[in-house]
Amino acid sequence: MSQPEILNQAFELGFTYTRSTGPVVGRFLTELKNRRIVGIKASDSRVVVPPMEYDPDTAEELSEFVEVGEQGEIVSFAWVKEPREAHPMDVPFAWAMIKLDGADVPMIHCVAAASEGDVKTGARVRAVWADETIGFITDIRCFELV
Amino acid sequence: MRDIAICAYQQTDIVSDAGAQNEVELIMPVLGRTFAQAGINNAQDVDFVCSGSCDYLQGAAFAFVLGVDALGAVPPIKESHVEMDAAWALYEAILKIRMGHANSALVYGFGKSSPGELPIVLSQQLDPYYLAPLWVDSISLAALQARLMLEQGLITERDMAEVVSRSRRNARNNPHAQLKGDISPEDVLAEETYVSPLRKSDCCPVSDGACAMIIATVDQAQAWGLPYAVISGIDHCIETHNLGMRDLTDSVSTRMAANHAGMNAGKVDVAELYAPFSHQELILTRALGLDAETQVNPSGGVLAGNLMMASGLSRIGEVFNRIVNGEAQRGIAHATSGPCLQHNLVAVLEKGENA
Incomplete structure (x- = not known):
């Protein structure tokens, strides 16, 4: 008998x-598309990035x-020896808290x-932009050491 | 206000992989033992039921409804659910009783984390625009927190290793623990790093299992004639989802919840803290101001086995067990949710008259 x-x-x-991302998240993502990073002033004037x-x-x-700089300083980091499949990189990398120039919050x-x-x-890092920016957090492909 | 007591608590063994057993099969035996402990027949004999679980672990919307199969929900029962640890299901049940809408309640939590990639599943609880699309896993976020502690000189790697060593040793007396044994801080420090600065032993394991509890008004508990522990206070507080705006080296929300729950009104003999990472036990112990007078995590805590959506309720159950066994007069239990101890619940338990 043949297999069905x-x-x-x-x-x-x-x-x-x-989904509409609204006036704050939407503004941040639109600026990313244009390869700029913006934060927002909190009640105590601290600049919060992302807003x-x-x-x-x-x-x-x-x-x-x-508007804040695309360079900044590492506040803390975790070294990932074995990236997971979902992670944005497939070679060992670091997750980091990064305080961008002009921002008060990492x-x-x-x-x-x-x-x-x-x-x-304390190391200095710089944003690396995706080849094509679409208004998404991954428009910043990663940061690299300066 | 009506005083509320815990009358029964049971849990499964905490295992790394429950195999082909589904959630209902994990829950049912625990419910059976809990009903037996309380001397009742089934869920029809309590006024309210509330469960805690997470659909993301099962990978299907409304997956928690299947858990209700474990109850036998016909004839109809009053039932609710939180998409949180069952410690928050307990909180809901307490509100229900305090409002006078029930005199007794069954609370249960369950989680089968083994089929998925838990640290990645948990990334989806983060900010949906800024963090979830990066798939930042829960272990990496804890590692960022641990490094802040280490580099600010607040703790050392040895302090962390001592937490792990004590957890595994204490867990030898916990028949349900997944990880137990006699390992020294030196053994832990000899391990290579996993997600640096964390070693694998600094992280709680992935576990499957369930737990259940019955609470009632003190009047009802006395009518049942059961040993009980009174929940003299309970509260929970949450911090911002923006990790960059939190002081990750402290747990402000735990301290607030403990103060609101009345922790400092008496001596704390025992504390069960939900610290999924070794450095977090140190953060919590300090945030609560616990000293040598308090035995911390005699069960081994969640470093010895972490039932997602049930470990918070388990902490409360462990303190209950110690009080009714006569090992403690008064204790606190803590539950956490979210990345880096974002959301924290503290319950204060005290010996009841029959205990």
């Missing part, structure tokens, strides 16, 4: 709708954007480096 033909159909699980819609302490709505992103010994708290 197995019917199959490609299927991609996804959300077939778009938050509300101040976590006072709940005040925030709206004063500030952001979290990945840092490309040849070895763990090259990464230090």
